Amino acid sequence: MFGKDVEIPFLDKKIETAPREEIERIQLAGLKNQIKAALRTDFYRKKYKDLGITEDTVSTLDDIRKLPFTTKNDLRDAYPFGLLAVPKDDVVRLHASSGTTGAATVIYLTQKDLDMAADTMARSLRAAGCSRQDILQNMMTYGLFTGGLGLHYGAEKLGMMVVPTSSGNTIRQIKFMKDFGTTVVHATPSYLLHLHAAIEESGSLRSDFKLRKAIAGAEPHSEELRRKIERTLGIEVYNNYGMSEMNGPGPAIECVFRNGMHIWEDRYIAEIIDPETLEPVPEGETGELVLTILCRDAMPLIRYRTRDLTRFITEPCECGRTHRKIARLTGRTDDMLIINGVNVFPSQIEEVLLRTKGVGANYFIIVDKNGVLDKLTVQVEITPEMFADDSRLINALRDRLRSEMAALITINPVVEIKQPGSLPVSEGKAKRVDDRRPKD
Ligand code: DLL
Secondary structure, three states, rough: OOOOOOOOOOHHHHHHOHHHHHHHHHHHHHHHHHHHHOOOHHHHHHHHHHHHOOOHOOOOOHHHHHHEEEEEHHHHHOOOOOOOOOOOOHEEEEEOOOOOOOOOOOOEHHHHHHHHHHHHHHHHHOOOOOOOOOOEEEOOOOOOOOOHHHHHOOOHHHHOEEOOOOOOHHHHHHHHHHHHHOOEEEOOHHHHHHHHHHHHOOOHHHHHOOEEEEEEEEEOOOOOHHHHHHHHHHOEEEEEEEHHHOOOOOOOOEOOOOOOOEEEOOOOOEEEEEEOOOOOOOOOOOOEEEEOOOOOOOOOOEEEEEEEEEEEEEOOOOOOOOOOEEOOOOOOOOEEEEOOOEEEEEHHHHHHOOOOEEEEEEEEEEEEEOOOEEEEEEHHHHHHHHHHHOHHHHHHHHHHHHHHHHHOOOOOOEEEEEEEOOOOOOOOOOEEEOOOOOOO
């Protein structure tokens, strides 16, 4: 498609194709800066002081290994302001990871940070071949989740016309796509499948649409699923990786060759480690991605364990970018589930069950498909006393569990009440989750 004579889209060709030495020079300076910022936060000051870490601890990039990792639990412990490196007055926005409440993982941004995040996202969209001629319909949720606003500002920065429909209301999504001539959509891969089914059902023709691309991310998907979406919708689908802790979407995306995602290494340091030994894996082998953000003043995160499994693609990319690529993600090193794009920890479900009277000893979580979308079912054993009670009370318990879980995890589960002792009891480590979703 992109032969030698066809122009490859860049936002800032100089930095995107900079020699490795230059990228590494920027990274080292950025890392030192981030250590300085970290020492302004309560959380890192304490941690680094105990270890005697200062900016002088790193004189080469390899010295990053002298710094401790940061984890999601650290973010929770530092809630709400323990990781803030600037005065509160300088913060203009916060985002939080979907699916976590209470001690949520929150990130803070100054205006400069937001500008940087938008610039990174604009670079990503341009790398995926988007331009100011495009009309982008953003079908991801606006709010604390970064898929809405995070992508929105990048698309505007690139000069795209943005239709901020947010998630849901598929009939209206389809109408707007037709009426405005949407050329690019941003959605989770599962929503793209749903969208296709709804388009078929509406009797619309492909010629009713001007759609040419989808930016897809926020949840795992296979190469087969990508091809299926491309085939059915007749478009190109670009894998887009990010997480709220790293400013949301933007850190890594596929270029027009769609073969691995470039990580913007002037703004992030990426390492891939063995999650057991915590040592780097040989280049090209799969391990856990660890990211350090270099482009944020308000909230440094150094050596953040993403829990996502991937590998570096060692072959250079035909596009000429020197920023390394990571392969499609293959899983996580923790038990986080991603259900229709929303992050859910089984412990959140357990939290609701444990605090509810009448709930028994055992529960089981099933994730499967309802059509193309994900479905979460929570099977709950109740106590013998509750079981002997009036069915109205049992129904009320079911409704209460459903609404409390929905409030906590932001998606609606199906709650199935089970007789005491009816759920399988596993020997050894309890297996409480059955993810039945096909892997492609
Ligand atoms: O999902 C940010 C985002 C929004 C990325 C829109 C891309 C597009 P969180 O809710 O914090 O943030 O969830 C982050 O989602 O650690 C991965 O496990 C997973 N994830 C994100 N993108 C991909 C992807 C956003 N392209 C978590 N492939 C991450 C596989 C992904 N998993």
